[in-house]
Amino acid sequence: MLSNKILNWIATLPLLSRGAESELRLGELYNTRIVFKFRRPKNYMDPSLDRLLRRKRTFKEAKIIVEARKYGVRSPAVLLFMPELFLIGLEYIDGITLKEYLEREGDKAVPLAAEAGRMIGILHKHCISHGDPTTSNLILSSRNGHLYLIDYGLADYTCSIEDLAVDLHLFRRAVRSTHPQYEDTLYSHFLQGYRSVLGARSKDIEDRAQLIELRGRYVEERRTVWQRHEDYGSH
Amino acid sequence: MANVATRNSYQNNNIILGIESTAHTLGVAIVSDNPPYILADVRYKYVPQKGGILPREVAQFFSLNAGRAVSEALEQAGLDPRELDAIAVALGPGLGPALRVGATIGRALATHLRIPLIGVNHAIAHLEIARALTGLLDPVFLYVSGGNTTVTSHVGGYYRVFGETLDIALGNALDTFARESGIAPPYVKGGRHAIDYCAENGAFIEELPYTVKGQDVSFSGLLTASLRALKKGYKIEDVCYTFREIAYSSVVEVTERGLAHIGKKQVLTTGGVAASDLLNWKLEKMSEAHNAKFKRIPKRYAGDNGVMIALTGLLSLKYGVGIVEPRRAYIRQRWRLDRVPVPWFPDTIPLWRYTVNA
Numbered sequence: 001m002l003s004n005k006i007l008n009w010i011a012t013l014p015l016l017s018r019g020a021e022s023e024l025r026l027g028e029l030y031n032t033r034i035v036f037k038f039r040r041p042k043n044y045m046d047p048s049l050d051r052l053l054r055r056k057r058t059f060k061e062a063k064i065i066v067e068a069r070k071y072g073v074r075s076p077a078v079l080l081f082m083p084e085l086f087l088i089g090l091e092y093i094d095g096i097t098l099k100e101y102l103e104r105e106g107d108k109a110v111p112l113a114a115e116a117g118r119m120i121g122i123l124h125k126h127c128i129s130h131g132d133p134t135t136s137n138l139i140l141s142s143r144n145g146h147l148y149l150i151d152y153g154l155a156d157y158t159c160s161i162e163d164l165a166v167d168l169h170l171f172r173r174a175v176r177s178t179h180p181q182y183e184d185t186l187y188s189h190f191l192q193g194y195r196s197v198l199g200a201r202s203k204d205i206e207d208r209a210q211l212i213e214l215r216g217r218y219v220e221e222r223r224t225v226w227q228r229h230e231d232y233g234s235h
Numbered sequence: 236m237a238n239v240a241t242r243n244s245y246q247n248n249n250i251i252l253g254i255e256s257t258a259h260t261l262g263v264a265i266v267s268d269n270p271p272y273i274l275a276d277v278r279y280k281y282v283p284q285k286g287g288i289l290p291r292e293v294a295q296f297f298s299l300n301a302g303r304a305v306s307e308a309l310e311q312a313g314l315d316p317r318e319l320d321a322i323a324v325a326l327g328p329g330l331g332p333a334l335r336v337g338a339t340i341g342r343a344l345a346t347h348l349r350i351p352l353i354g355v356n357h358a359i360a361h362l363e364i365a366r367a368l369t370g371l372l373d374p375v376f377l378y379v380s381g382g383n384t385t386v387t388s389h390v391g392g393y394y395r396v397f398g399e400t401l402d403i404a405l406g407n408a409l410d411t412f413a414r415e416s417g418i419a420p421p422y423v424k425g426g427r428h429a430i431d432y433c434a435e436n437g438a439f440i441e442e443l444p445y446t447v448k449g450q451d452v453s454f455s456g457l458l459t460a461s462l463r464a465l466k467k468g469y470k471i472e473d474v475c476y477t478f479r480e481i482a483y484s485s486v487v488e489v490t491e492r493g494l495a496h497i498g499k500k501q502v503l504t505t506g507g508v509a510a511s512d513l514l515n516w517k518l519e520k521m522s523e524a525h526n527a528k529f530k531r532i533p534k535r536y537a538g539d540n541g542v543m544i545a546l547t548g549l550l551s552l553k554y555g556v557g558i559v560e561p562r563r564a565y566i567r568q569r570w571r572l573d574r575v576p577v578p579w580f581p582d583t584i585p586l587w588r589y590t591v592n593a
C-alpha cells in the first residue's frame with residue numbers, strides 16, 4: 001500500500017523529537033526541508049477510538065495553524081496534510097529556540113518575549129488557545145530574525161477566560177522553571193506584547209492567571225504559594 | 236505529650252494500629268516494621284441496598300462496628316493493646332461524618348494508651364501502599380477511586396499533581412452511570428464493576444465525547460451524553476462499552492502525558508478503580524510503548540483499607556512527621572495530597588517481599 005510506503009519512508013528519517021503522542025522527523029520534498037509530524041497509534045485504545053482521536057487532532061492542528069498564519073501569527077506553513085495517515089508536513093524553521101537563545105544571550109534576548117506575548121494575544125483575540133506556550137516552542141529564525149510559534153498539538157478553539165488564562169500561566173511557569181533569573185522581566189515583556197493586542201480585555205485574563213496560580217492546580221511552583229497557607233504541612 | 240518519637244529516637248521496632256474510615260470502608264489494621272509486616276487486616280464495608288452512599292448511614296454503620304473491628308484486629312495479631320507503639324488514623328480527605336468516627340476511635344485509643352497519634356492523609360496512603368507492594372519506588376501514579384482522579388509523582392519533597400479531573404472522579408462517573416442506567420446496585424459483583432458485565436458484548440459508537448484538556452480530564456460531559464444516548468435508543472451494551480473505553484483511555488492518556496513530561500520510568504495505579512483488569516491492561520500497554528516498568532497492585536489493596544493507613548503512619552513516625560495531639564486531631568475533608576511533606580521518600584516497608592498476591 002502507498003500509505004504504508006510513505007510511513008515507512010518517514011520512519012527512516014532523522015528524529016527531531018518524540019512526545020507523548022507524536023514524532024517529528026526531518027525530511028526533504030522538492031528541495032524544501034519539511035518536518036513530518038506523525039501521530040502514533042495508541043495500542044491501548046479501541047482502534048475506532050484511536051483513529052477517531054488521531055484524525056480529529058490532526059485536522060484541528062492543521063486548521064488552527066492555517067488560521068493562526070492568516071491572523072498574522074508567524075508559524076510554520078502546513079505543506080502537507082494527510083489526515084488518513086495522521087500526518088502533517090510543516091515548513092522547517094531554521095534557527096534556535098528562545099530557550100537556547102536566552103541561555104546564550106541572556107538579557108539581550110528578554111525583549112523578544114514581547115513578540116511572544118503579541119502572538120499569543122492574537123490567538124486569544126480569535127478565540128484560540130495554544131495550550132503549550134513554552135520558550136522551547138518559540139523559534140528565532142536565523143533566516144529573517146523573527147520569532148515563530150510552533151507546536152499547536154494542544155491548541156483549541158475556546159474563548160473562556162479560564163482557558164486563555166491557562167496559556168499565560170503556562171508561559172510564566174515554563175519561564176520560572178527554565179530561566180528563573182528572568183522570570184519577572186520576561187513575563188512583563190510578554191504581557192506588554194499581549195496587552196498591545198488585547199487592550200482592556202487583558203486585565204481579566206491576567207487576573208485569572210494569577211488566581212490559577214494561587215489555586216494551584218498546576219503544581220511545580222506551588223511551594224511559594226503553600227507557605228502563605230496556614231494549613232501548610234501536616235500539622 | 237512526653238512520648239513523641241523523632242527521627243533520632245526512632246527504634247526500628249514499632250507496631251502501629253491504623254484506622255481507615257474516609258468513605259465506605261471501616262478498616263482497622265496492625266502493621267509492624269519487621270516481617271511479616273501485616274499483622275492484622277480487618278474490614279467492614281458498607282454496601283447500600285439501593286441508591287448511593289449516604290454519609291450519615293455510613294457513619295452509623297461504622298459506629299456500630301468500630302469496637303468489634305478494633306478487638307478483632309488485636310485478636311488477629313495476637314497482641315495486647317499495650318504492645319502498640321502508635322495509632323494512625325486517616326484524617327482526610329473524605330466524608331465528614333465517616334471521618335469523625337475513625338478520628339474519635341483514634342483519639343480515644345491514643346489518649347487511653349498514652350501513645351502518639353499520627354494523622355495520615357488517605358491519598359498519600361494509597362500511593363505508599365502501592366510503592367510498598369510492588370517495589371517500584373519512584374513511579375508516576377494514576378490514583379483513581381470514587382473521589383479521586385489524579386496523576387501524581389514525587390518531586391522535591393512532595394507528591395506533585397501533574398493532572399487531574401476538572402469535575403467528577405472516575406469512580407464516581409462509573410457508579411453514577413451504572414446507577415442512572417439501571418445496571419446497579421450492586422456496583423461490584425465478583426470483583427468486577429457492573430459496567431464490565433454490561434460492556435461484554437458491546438461495540439464502539441461515535442456518539443460520546445472524549446475530553447482531555449492538556450494534562451487534565453473531564454467526565455461530566457461523557458456522563459450526560461451517555462445517559463442521553465440511552466434515551467435515544469442506543470443499545471445499552473454499546474453505551475457501556477464506549478463509556479468505559481473513553482473513561483479509561485482518557486485517564487491512561489493523561490498518565491502518558493505526565494510520564495512523557497516528568498521523564499520517569501515506572502508507572503503504578505492505585506485506588507478503588509485500580510482493581511479494574513481493563514485499566515491495568517491499558518496502563519501496561521502504554522508503559523511498554525514508553526519503555527517504562529508497570530506492575531499491578533494486588534486487587535485486595537487497591538481499594539480502601541487499614542493497612543495503608545498503618546503503613547503510612549509507620550513511615551511518618553520513623554521520620555518524625557504527622558504526629559498530632561489528640562485534642563487537635565481535626566478531620567480535614569478536603570485535605571490535598573500535595574500539601575503533605577513526604578520526607579521518608581523513597582524509603583518504604585518492603586511488603587513486596589512478603590505479601591504474595593494476597
